[in-house]
Amino acid sequence: MSEPASTVWRLALPTPLPRLFDYLPAPGPAPALGCRLRVPFGKRSLIGYFVSAGPASTEPHALRAVEAVLDHGTSLFTPELWASLNWAAGYYQRSLGEALATALPVSLRQGDALPDTQVPWYALSEAGHTALARLRAGSRPQRLAQFLAEAARDETALLHFDAQWRGSLRSLDQRGFIATERRPPALTLAATRSATPTRSHEQATAVAAITAMHTDFGVALLDGITGSGKTEVYLAAIEGCLARGQQALVLVPEIGLTPQAIRRYGERLPVPVHVLHSGLSDGERAHTHALMARGEARVLIGTRSAVFAPLPNAGLIVIDEEHDASYKQHEGFRYHARDLALVRAHRLGIAVVLGSATPSLETLQHARSGRYVWLKLRERAGGARPPQVLVLDLRGQRLKDGLSRPLLDAIGACLARGEQALVFRNRRGFAPVLLCHDCGWHAQCTRCDRPMTLHGRARLLCHHCGRRRPVPMACPDCAGLALTPQGAGTERLEQALASAFPEVPLIRVDRETTRGRDALGQHFDRLGDQPGILVGTQMLAKGHDLPKLSLVAIASVDEGLFSADFRAGERLAQLLIQVAGRAGRADRPGEVWLQTHHPEHPLLQTLVTRGYPVFAEAELAERAAAGFPPFSHLALLRAEAPHSESLDAFMQAAHALAEGHDAVQAHPPMPAHMPRRAGRLRAQMLLESRHRPALQAVLRTLFPALGELPESRRVRWSLDVDPIDLS
Ligand code: ADP
Numbered sequence: 001m002s003e004p005a006s007t008v009w010r011l012a013l014p015t016p017l018p019r020l021f022d023y024l025p026a027p028g029p030a031p032a033l034g035c036r037l038r039v040p041f042g043k044r045s046l047i048g049y050f051v052s053a054g055p056a057s058t059e060p061h062a063l064r065a066v067e068a069v070l071d072h073g074t075s076l077f078t079p080e081l082w083a084s085l086n087w088a089a090g091y092y093q094r095s096l097g098e099a100l101a102t103a104l105p106v107s108l109r110q111g112d113a114l115p116d117t118q119v120p121w122y123a124l125s126e127a128g129h130t131a132l133a134r135l136r137a138g139s140r141p142q143r144l145a146q147f148l149a150e151a152a153r154d155e156t157a158l159l160h161f162d163a164q165w166r167g168s169l170r171s172l173d174q175r176g177f178i179a180t181e182r183r184p185p186a187l188t189l190a191a192t193r194s195a196t197p198t199r200s201h202e203q204a205t206a207v208a209a210i211t212a213m214h215t216d217f218g219v220a221l222l223d224g225i226t227g228s229g230k231t232e233v234y235l236a237a238i239e240g241c242l243a244r245g246q247q248a249l250v251l252v253p254e255i256g257l258t259p260q261a262i263r264r265y266g267e268r269l270p271v272p273v274h275v276l277h278s279g280l281s282d283g284e285r286a287h288t289h290a291l292m293a294r295g296e297a298r299v300l301i302g303t304r305s306a307v308f309a310p311l312p313n314a315g316l317i318v319i320d321e322e323h324d325a326s327y328k329q330h331e332g333f334r335y336h337a338r339d340l341a342l343v344r345a346h347r348l349g350i351a352v353v354l355g356s357a358t359p360s361l362e363t364l365q366h367a368r369s370g371r372y373v374w375l376k377l378r379e380r381a382g383g384a385r386p387p388q389v390l391v392l393d394l395r396g397q398r399l400k401d402g403l404s405r406p407l408l409d410a411i412g413a414c415l416a417r418g419e420q421a422l423v424f425r426n427r428r429g430f431a432p433v434l435l436c437h438d439c440g441w442h443a444q445c446t447r448c449d450r451p452m453t454l455h456g457r458a459r460l461l462c463h464h465c466g467r468r469r470p471v472p473m474a475c476p477d478c479a480g481l482a483l484t485p486q487g488a489g490t491e492r493l494e495q496a497l498a499s500a501f502p503e504v505p506l507i508r509v510d511r512e513t514t515r516g517r518d519a520l521g522q523h524f525d526r527l528g529d530q531p532g533i534l535v536g537t538q539m540l541a542k543g544h545d546l547p548k549l550s551l552v553a554i555a556s557v558d559e560g561l562f563s564a565d566f567r568a569g570e571r572l573a574q575l576l577i578q579v580a581g582r583a584g585r586a587d588r589p590g591e592v593w594l595q596t597h598h599p600e601h602p603l604l605q606t607l608v609t610r611g612y613p614v615f616a617e618a619e620l621a622e623r624a625a626a627g628f629p630p631f632s633h634l635a636l637l638r639a640e641a642p643h644s645e646s647l648d649a650f651m652q653a654a655h656a657l658a659e660g661h662d663a664v665q666a667h668p669p670m671p672a673h674m675p676r677r678a679g680r681l682r683a684q685m686l687l688e689s690r691h692r693p694a695l696q697a698v699l700r701t702l703f704p705a706l707g708e709l710p711e712s713r714r715v716r717w718s719l720d721v722d723p724i725d726l727s
């Protein structure tokens, strides 16, 4: 039955405009909530999402008609996901259409159908059953036939049974012994799994506590030092979830999703483990999405965007390294995957495990206040001992290319013991500054007003806008020839270490040397178990277990110690602990060397002598006193424009709109931490409140009002709710 003519369909469209759009209905009944439709929009055609049908608010003759209904019957969004995305669009101040589109793999967003997930299942045909006794006993085809005689099997099962199953199957098939049929893939694997280690008392307690949470929404913080066996606890919790017939979602940071990590899950769990990350093709992503949507995939491990996976039969969500900044989307729909996962879990009535050696202060505060179950693992698993931390006072030391004599000696001793060393420096390139010794000129990006990084000996690169230029022959200001690199990046450390230790392999790991998904794994494979050195950026903070790694050096901690961002201390502490945690994971205790000019800095003192938990307590006390998150809630309005007049006009108008609300403070607009980037001027305004709902109420009116400001047309602006980077 078609709708009466005065009825319109209201759709969410993937445009920034924060409203719904009316269209004349297509013939036939109204689709279900969330179904995709194709509609004309300007000169284009867009995929929209059905929200409601109702009387027209505009003159119907002014409306255009829906071109096609793409989903018949059910929508791609489960009721829970639909509700969670509606919440997220409202919370993060994004149009519903954009939030919905972000949640779908690209091909589904563009209107493709949910892919077919059926696979061939092979069984023994009647002729095959009859012939079974005549096959040569013990031959490959005979063993395969026997396996198929027990039950029909899909490819995954066959692969686990015999890696070379295809040849045997073909030979049986040619004789008419095989019957094939397409069905959904098998949910479980018949093969035997790798053994579970005997859990420590702490691990067993954590597993029991998480298992007890399975009947309702609840959050457990698994606060466990590096190497304490958190992954073992996740695996046990997932096994429990699978035993109840439910799905588990595991989120990991981008750099944590190594083939080694995936293999560990795959070898232990009695089901196929599916993976979602940025390196997959659109087709692969849509396929995995379809498996989850149909309940045909039971375990999904993925990075940030996997938080949108359909979970029709949800049982558990695990978020590894919950403090990791990569869970926050930094552009467009700026959601936080951890926070969105918590919202979903609440609706789904399931447990969430947040794991970290260095929990975020937000999460710690929830644990302290009793809202989360706080599970602690303070011992390293399997009897491994924690590393010894040595602070190396650089004052008065002669540095050669950023490395002090005592550190070089320690690296030498480590290599002589047949072990491996890791030198960490979060700066790529040769040197962060190129300085004229005669007049003080330094190479600066003219579009960003920041020093350009020297790469190699001849190239200057701006790490903020990508601008390149050759190194000048002489100083542009005084024509002097004393241009000298200041400070050391990973390239310079690599050179210095190579000349100090020419006899061992040296591997540099940073964005230049490590591109592509498994490049990091290949580096580690190349190093193997022989003595050698790794030098690199935070790409080294996670990844493969390196059993021979016994020394970790942090070339300089000083830059992080004095920053304007109130989160800088927390971030530095997390990074130091994560990098340090790589040392001595196996049977030998590790050593961690910190080079600094500020050995007495309170952050280092607390962290080194008393550990992350004490550091975090002190930091929380400071945040409470200053009224910073987690004791207040923030939203940041960012804007940029080529000219200061348009930027100032917009920021002033925005401030006027945001001012004067009870319980929400609109700070005066100010230049961004980098006031100019890529030639554009940048400003920001911070909104702050002790009361989250009050802040949300202001944002709800502010967001559409900003879009209507005439001043907004000459700037690029965005709102970031719960920003984690204030620069
Ligand atoms: P985390 O995730 O906390 O850093 P992992 O789960 O990776 O720690 O465990 C560190 C190492 O200890 C791994 O090699 C793991 O196989 C091993 N391990 C974990 N639990 C145990 C245990 N109960 N007994 C022996 N070895 C264990």
Ligand code: ZN
Pocket (backbone or CB within 6 Å): 436, 437, 438, 439, 440, 441, 475, 476, 477, 478, 479, 480
């Ligand atoms: Zn000069």
Ligand code: ZN
Pocket (backbone or CB within 6 Å): 445, 446, 447, 448, 449, 462, 463, 464, 465, 466, 467, 677, 678
């Ligand atoms: Zn630049």
